[in-house]
Amino acid sequence: xxxxxxxxxxxxxxxxxxxxxxxxxxxxxxxxxxxxxxxxxxxxxxxxxxxxxxxxxxxxxxxxxxxxxxxxxxxxxxxxxxxxxxxxxxxxxxxxxxxxxxxxxxxxxxxxxxxxxxxxxxxxxxxxxxxxxxxxxxxxxxxxxxxxxxxxxxxxxxxxxxxxxxxxxxxxxxxxxxxxxxxxxxxxxxxxxxxxxxxxxxxxxxxxxxxxxxxxxxxxxxxxxxxxxxxxxxxxxxxxxxxxxxxxxxxxxxxxxxxxxxxxxxxxxxxxxxxxxxxxxxxxxxxxxxxxxxx
Amino acid sequence: xxxxxxxxxxxxxxxxxxxxxxxxxxxxxxxxxxxxxxxxxxxxxxxxxxxxxxxxxxxxxxxxxxxxxxxxxxxxxxxxxxxxxxxxxxxxxxxxxxxxxxxxxxxxxxxxxxxxxxxxxxxxxxxxxxxxxxxxxxxxxxxxxxxxxxxxxxxxxxxxxxxxxxxxxxxxxxxxxxxxxxxxxxxxxxxxxxxxxxxxxxxxxxxxxxxxxxxxxxxxxxxxxxxxxxxxxxxxxxxxxxxxxxxxxxxxxxxxxxxxxxxxxxxxxxxxxxxxxxxxxxxxxxxxxxxxxxxxxxxxxxxxxxxxxxxxxxxxxxxx
Numbered sequence: 001x002x003x004x005x006x007x008x009x010x011x012x013x014x015x016x017x018x019x020x021x022x023x024x025x026x027x028x029x030x031x032x033x034x035x036x037x038x039x040x041x042x043x044x045x046x047x048x049x050x051x052x053x054x055x056x057x058x059x060x061x062x063x064x065x066x067x068x069x070x071x072x073x074x075x076x077x078x079x080x081x082x083x084x085x086x087x088x089x090x091x092x093x094x095x096x097x098x099x100x101x102x103x104x105x106x107x108x109x110x111x112x113x114x115x116x117x118x119x120x121x122x123x124x125x126x127x128x129x130x131x132x133x134x135x136x137x138x139x140x141x142x143x144x145x146x147x148x149x150x151x152x153x154x155x156x157x158x159x160x161x162x163x164x165x166x167x168x169x170x171x172x173x174x175x176x177x178x179x180x181x182x183x184x185x186x187x188x189x190x191x192x193x194x195x196x197x198x199x200x201x202x203x204x205x206x207x208x209x210x211x212x213x214x215x216x217x218x219x220x221x222x223x224x225x226x227x228x229x230x231x232x233x234x235x236x237x238x239x240x241x242x243x244x245x246x247x248x249x250x251x252x253x254x255x256x257x258x259x260x261x262x263x264x265x266x267x268x269x270x271x272x273x274x275x276x277x278x279x280x281x282x283x284x285x286x287x288x289x290x291x292x293x294x295x
Numbered sequence: 296x297x298x299x300x301x302x303x304x305x306x307x308x309x310x311x312x313x314x315x316x317x318x319x320x321x322x323x324x325x326x327x328x329x330x331x332x333x334x335x336x337x338x339x340x341x342x343x344x345x346x347x348x349x350x351x352x353x354x355x356x357x358x359x360x361x362x363x364x365x366x367x368x369x370x371x372x373x374x375x376x377x378x379x380x381x382x383x384x385x386x387x388x389x390x391x392x393x394x395x396x397x398x399x400x401x402x403x404x405x406x407x408x409x410x411x412x413x414x415x416x417x418x419x420x421x422x423x424x425x426x427x428x429x430x431x432x433x434x435x436x437x438x439x440x441x442x443x444x445x446x447x448x449x450x451x452x453x454x455x456x457x458x459x460x461x462x463x464x465x466x467x468x469x470x471x472x473x474x475x476x477x478x479x480x481x482x483x484x485x486x487x488x489x490x491x492x493x494x495x496x497x498x499x500x501x502x503x504x505x506x507x508x509x510x511x512x513x514x515x516x517x518x519x520x521x522x523x524x525x526x527x528x529x530x531x532x533x534x535x536x537x538x539x540x541x542x543x544x545x546x547x548x549x550x551x552x553x554x555x556x557x558x559x560x561x562x563x564x565x566x567x568x569x570x571x572x573x574x575x576x577x578x579x580x581x582x583x584x585x586x587x588x589x590x591x592x593x594x595x596x597x598x599x600x601x602x603x604x605x606x607x608x609x610x611x612x613x614x615x
Contacts, residue, residue: 002406031409037409038352075614085585085589089589092592094485095351096354096408096409097348097352097354098411098588098592099409100354100409100412101354101541101545101584101588102589104538104541104586104590105581105582105584105585105588106536106581107581108578108580108581108584109577109578109581109582109585110583111577111581112575112577112578113578115574115575116575116578128446149342160611176607201464224534228416228417228420231413231416232417232419235410235413235414239426263426264330265508266428268424269421269425269428271419272418272420272421272424273418276402277403277415279403279406279414283405283406284406
């Protein structure tokens with residue numbers, strides 16, 4: 001293996017890791033803050049991709065505007081889903097199971113609604129102007145769009161960390177995660193906070209979907225594959241842990257990139273292999289200890 | 296509430312034996328017989344799932360793994376060794392399911408709640424990936440056709456009674472299990488695992504045990520299905536199969552003794568009426584699931600029982 005091959009794979013893995021992180025961070029955010037597990041998170045990713053496609057094709061907007069619209073649209077739809085449906089099952093006994101069942105029904109419904117609106121054929125989105133080429137460094141060519149995704153990912157990581165740890169809304173979110181009732185008593189509108197956080201989480205998913213659309217073609221049913229990948233990420237990293245999700249995404253992205261290059265047919269099996277190894281040696285994930293049983 | 300007395304069980308048993316036992320004797324087309332056979336097998340699959348989720352509180356999204364394992368054990372034996380290996384194939388499926396469920400179970404019962412669900416899904420999808428990609432061995436997306444049971448079992452009616460007998464015995468076994476001390480421990484695990492631990496019982500060991508039993512029965516359902524349809528497909532391992540069995544249980548009533556069986560019957564009949572797998576089938580089942588979870592979490596059987604007891608108390612009040 002020559003070094004340029006390795007570097008090329010590293011960068012492609014980093015691109016995938018960034019997208020995975022964007023999706024997984026939304027999943028882990030709403031789980032960490034609201035203790036809500038959104039099984040349909042991947043469907044919002046898919047919706048984001050379709051919304052971006054629609055915005056570009058019907059209004060001929062700039063790609064970045066479409067990405068923003070996709071995030072906004074996925075966020076609003078997510079808030080609606082939380083407000084209309086999920087909210088009704090909070091506090092029920094054995095809520096966790098019902099959350100999975102209800103959000104599973106979202107997957108089914110969203111999948112078919114997408115088919116109704118956009119049909120089953122592949123949709124593709126062009127790379128944004130200025131990012132369609134690639135840069136040549138030494139002997140290797142790197143698509144500029146991949147670099148853009150990596151940069152955006154870094155910005156989002158830093159921004160999200162700053163908001164969560166340094167601002168008042170971030171403090172409220174973290175406090176809600178620890179004690180909902182106390183926050184209610186302190187005069188924080190907890191139900192509204194939950195809806196808002198859910199919306200931010202699905203917006204992150206939709207944003208990732210829109211960013212990924214020029215790299216992978218957009219199809220209905222993409223939701224489930226994305227959710228399994230991002231679940232593997234949070235299993236590796238530890239659920240509800242921001243940095244864990246980042247590390248998990250990085251590991252999975254790189255493993256995948258090299259597997260695709262070396263053993264393309266069996267590439268998808270490798271993600272599971274990483275997960276199984278994590279489970280054997282560190283079942284609580286590499287970072288957080290949440291979710292690990294005491295008994 | 297979750298487990299009412301023997302008397303109510305009896306009603307179900309009489310209905311089950313009468314309806315499904317006499318069905319071939321009245322005039323039925325071979326298509327209707329196949330439909331009844333599907334209901335029996337899916338009903339058993341759903342009841343096996345209910346042992347996990349309804350009784351023990353372990354929501355597995357990966358029972359398709361064992362269902363498919365059972366089906367492929369039979370299919371591959373028939374494909375490579377011949378028709379007479381149909382029954383040994385069923386045995387092999389049960390054995391493999393037992394082994395695999397212990398291996399996978401040991402890994403995944405280390406986490407609980409949502410994580411457990413996610414991991415069952417991941418392992419199920421892994422098995423699907425392998426079956427799908429390993430074209431030379433499994434036939435990949437083509438599946439396996441022409442799996443015809445040997446000897447007298449090749450007769451549709453005989454095979455129907457064969458599955459009927461197996462299903463009835465399995466259901467009886469599951470009912471016995473639910474009433475046994477193990478069943479009691481499992482219900483305690485659902486409600487309060489820590490207390491079970493305090494009482495000196497191993498939560499994990501019991502969970503592993505029921506995961507294994509449920510998986511073996513799922514494999515049995517899968518292998519029986521191979522002989523009904525004469526063919527198997529990778530879709531049997533796909534996550535939507537797990538989703539379907541969950542839907543049946545939720546519709547019928549999670550933890551309601553025979554609810555999942557009734558849920559299976561209703562879903563299969565709807566599927567048949569709507570024209571199996573219409574273009575928007577997942578929209579239909581998605582809406583059913585949503586309505587059940589939000590409005591009727593006790594399922595058809597649970598809500599029916601609640602309604603009846605409310606009516607009864609009303610009439611008692613009227614009489615004074």
